[in-house]
């Protein structure tokens with residue numbers, strides 16, 4: 417019986433189909449551990465080996481990884497939310513209401529998306545704090561710190577553009593307050609210092625951002641596209657660069 | 673008390689409550705390690721050459737971490753519903769109107785500076801300053817481990833900016849600002865009709881200057897004098913300070929400019945709160 421099972425297992429793992437998918441076995445050797453990382457597209461941003469201290473929670477606080485996890489959660493739940501949401505003045509609010517009351521697990525979906533987004537803002541701030549405290553921005557990681565600063569801004573901007581989408585009072589006025597500052601941009605805002613006289617409410621930077629003189633349906637569409645397409649795309653590219661650089665700059669920093 | 677409890681219970685403010693626990697915890701965790709290093713010295717090379725395989729050791733940690741975080745997120749999402757208020761109405765302005773919590777430190781700056789400074793110039797300087805950090809901090813020590821002793825200035829300045837000017841102002845904006853963006857203490861009722869008498873005066877007025885042109889020059893002199901503190905300090909200390917000689921003039925100018933710009937916020941806050949100063953410099957084009 418046992419022999420038979422072993423034979424069957426051998427047959428499967430030796431078949432062309434199996435071998436076309438899995439490139440290595442599962443033996444307990446250093447060679448296999450290395451292959452496991454090198455031959456897996458999801459793991460290969462890791463080096464095969466890292467120094468022991470980089471494993472410790474007390475050193476990295478896991479905060480970079482948690483930020484990335486939160487990003488993945490928002491990406492998955494965000495795509496699901498897009499099935500139910502139309503970014504127009506007529507429907508946006510009603511669609512969110514439908515999510516809450518009509519759609520199975522709609523409320524849970526919305527909650528997970530929102531709390532993961534807030535979680536990402538918290539973890540990215542803590543990640544930056546940790547990187548500063550361990551002096552990990554120092555040579556040769558200067559550039560990766562700069563990439564990180566841009567990622568920090570992108571995280572804020574992702575969260576901010578998403579804030580408008582429920583199209584309720586909370587969303588509307590938070591975004592109104594947040595974008596009001598653009599009025600005062602020097603030179604380019606109609607209330608800013610040094611603004612030329614032909615810069616008005618209807619052609620300054622705030623107008624470009626909102627697609628109008630106040631937050632309105634065209635703002636909703638703009639923020640929707642930024643939130644669901646443009647900014648996540650840039651964020652993904654920069655994260656790839658960020659992770660790549662962590663590795664190329666010699667892995668997680670340590671006292672050497 | 674009631675409005676404060678309402679604020680605490682707002683689902684969107686849960687992250688701030690979380691921060692109130694997380695920041696002290698991580699401060700404690702890093703302080704402990706910094707003390708350890710400062711007492712026993714930086715770990716030796718031998719310990720560092722100790723390498724482990726990513727699979728399974730790191731991947732296992734990542735996996736466990738992901739499970740724990742997903743559990744927390746799951747419980748959070750089941751327990752607390754995302755807020756949905758009435759449909760948006762451009763004609764009904766809530767009082768106070770607050771930006772999302774992570775922007776409240778910026779909104780708080782609007783109290784002390786005109787929008788072009790608080791909303792555009794200072795955020796721009798924060799970003800530029802953050803990116804500049806690795807290039808202006810030339811201290812080679814303290815790379816890859818926690819320490820206080822080896823970089824007290826860098827850590828002090830960053831913690832002041834991050835913990836006080838960002839986190840604390842965020843908490844003030846969230847929990848203490850009420851109607852009219854006035855400060856309401858937790859035990860106070862929100863009075864939408866509270867009018868705080870505006871007795872603010874400009875700095876030049878305090879010095880007895882009444883005509884605009886003189887006031888303009890006076891303001892310019894004060895601001896210029898403030899930023900001149902940087903170069904003055906440089907030339908005063910250059911000979912005796914090895915650190916300044918290593919830093920070099922260009923780096924020093926950037927460091928001192930960023931530092932003085934950052935300190936302008938608490939200084940303006942103190943001027944406003946203690947002396948009711950509105951502007952330090954009033955010119956025909958802008959006010960500071």
Ligand code: HEM
Nearest residue numbers: 476480481483484544552560561564565567568667668669
């Ligand atoms: C979307 C945002 C971000 C993601 C997903 C992310 C992710 C990560 C991850 C997974 C690591 C590996 C080590 C760790 O977990 O601590 C890392 C390291 C690093 N991050 Fe980020 N990060 C982000 C934002 C930032 C920000 C805002 C900064 C700084 C301003 C930054 C600077 C760095 C640096 C310098 C390292 C190398 C640290 C070392 O070698 O010890 N990152 N990041």
